[in-house]
Amino acid sequence: MRKTLDLLYMSAAALAALFMIGLLVMVLLSIIGRQLHFNIPGIDAYAGYLMAGAGFLALAHTLKRGEHIRVTLVLQHLPPAAQRWLERWAMGAAALLALLFAWYSVRLVWQSLDYHDISTGNDATPLWIPQLSMALGAIVFAVASFDEFVIEWRGRPAKPIETEALRHE
DSSP: OHHHHHHHHHHHHHHHHHHHHHHHHHHHHHHHHHHHTOOOTTHHHHHHHHHHHHHHHTHHHHHHTTOSOOOOTTGGGSOHHHHHHHHHHHHHHHHHHHHHHHHHHHHHHHHHHHHTOBOSSTTOOBTHHHHHHHHHHHHHHHHHHHHHHHHHHTTOOOOOOOOHHHHHO
């Protein structure tokens, strides 16, 4: 099961990387188009869709690598037992919020498909298409959040508090 979940997180991260490459291509096409006086309709919108998709698809991988921003001001002053319980509570709350986020993201895609929503730009893209990457990223993030919650309840040792940010300030 662990290998399957890790493959899911890595696949979402790889897709996010492809979206970033697509974003680069869109930006370069836009710059070249301005220099050579031609316009590709909707290129700015597509760049935005790719940027949003890349951000959402990378959420789970970022969480699993411990790269999400954490506020440890209170946590570091608590005894170890209280730290564990606060960590469990925080992971439980995060998992529930991630699940709600995934639910409403999928609901948004479904409603856009049902109402035939299209973008207001001159590209007239059906909005469910770019929203799909957001929903997929939110679903994978919810899975990763519940994965972290289960790992925390199974007694994983507390993660060491990163002080790297403090060294650079």
